[in-house]
Amino acid sequence: MKHKSIRELLAEQPFFHDLRDSDLDLLAGCGENAHFRAGETIFGTGEPADYFYLIRTGRVSLDIHAPGRADIVISTLGPDEVLGASWLIPPYHWNFDAIAREETGAIRLDATCLRGKCEDDPALGYRLMKSFAQVIVDRLQRVRLQLLDVYGTPAARANG
Template identity: 35%
Template structure:
């Protein structure tokens, strides 16, 4: 997908709908399509967060890694959904883990370049922060719901 095509694709995605065409074009210039295999890890909890993703095709599972045993699946994301917000908030480390469930293709954004633009152009930064703050709230609520569903201490009815 050429950069113009990425820009056109972003224009049709609800997450980016409130951004100006100039803002979307900037994002497209700092984005590439990336194919992924099944069970590929995009990022792990605690690693530096330098990118964010838009699922183009396939599915990605957001997980909380366990100390031992299987990870806790928090949310599944499909086409048109954004993955990753840790690149925007210090200390720029991932708070979750992301793994593909099937062969998947994402649009990968250079979060460091986008963050630098946010610092240089407050209107761009504010518009993007509004988009990502809603995403952060959604993900944190999904994590809370999932943990409450899974929490089952002995003796608790």
């Protein structure tokens, strides 16, 4: 079986469907394959956000830890989902831990390299931002739904 090139793998990612071929050529130059064992930390809170990931296989959790209580899983991400947005916004530090919950394969994109290319080519930057904005808004809506705690016990008690 022939290994696919990063360029081919990027083209398969739904996240990049709105990008142009020339964009993908540029991005491919910033990308590499990455593999994580189950339980391996992909990045940790406070570390520099120098990469983002496109998950190809496996599952990753975003965790937050606080003293005196068990680690909390904020959300899990799986195949074809984007991991990491903090590379977009200064000061470029991770706010959560990302842990591979299973054997996980991903494409790692070098953020420093990407940020440079976006600054040089604002049109590319805009197209990439649009792709990210869609993901971020979608996640925001999910988080709002989570916040509603729809399955919670109704506060007031009555006949029901």
